[in-house]
Amino acid sequence: MIKNGKKLQSFERELTRKGKPNFRANLELIEAMYTEAVALGIFPLKDALSGIDVDIRIAKAVNRVRKSP
Numbered sequence: 001m002i003k004n005g006k007k008l009q010s011f012e013r014e015l016t017r018k019g020k021p022n023f024r025a026n027l028e029l030i031e032a033m034y035t036e037a038v039a040l041g042i043f044p045l046k047d048a049l050s051g052i053d054v055d056i057r058i059a060k061a062v063n064r065v066r067k068s069p
Contacts, residue, residue, distance in 0.1 A: 002008055037043045 034043065
């Protein structure tokens with residue numbers, strides 16, 4: 001359980017600032033996730049537009065939320 005959220009945010013910002021993106025490692029991660037999705041039967045999609053109506057409703061709701069007060 002997180003007890004000090006501000007401290008955690010500060011740590012994450014610092015870690016992000018120090019870390020340099022590793023293209024090869026990121027590409028390997030994406031390929032591994034795709035391979036797992038294929039193994040689980042998620043990809044290839046049987047119907048690419050299946051559930052698009054739900055995605056559109058969620059996008060509309062999210063886009064209505066104001067960014068700042």
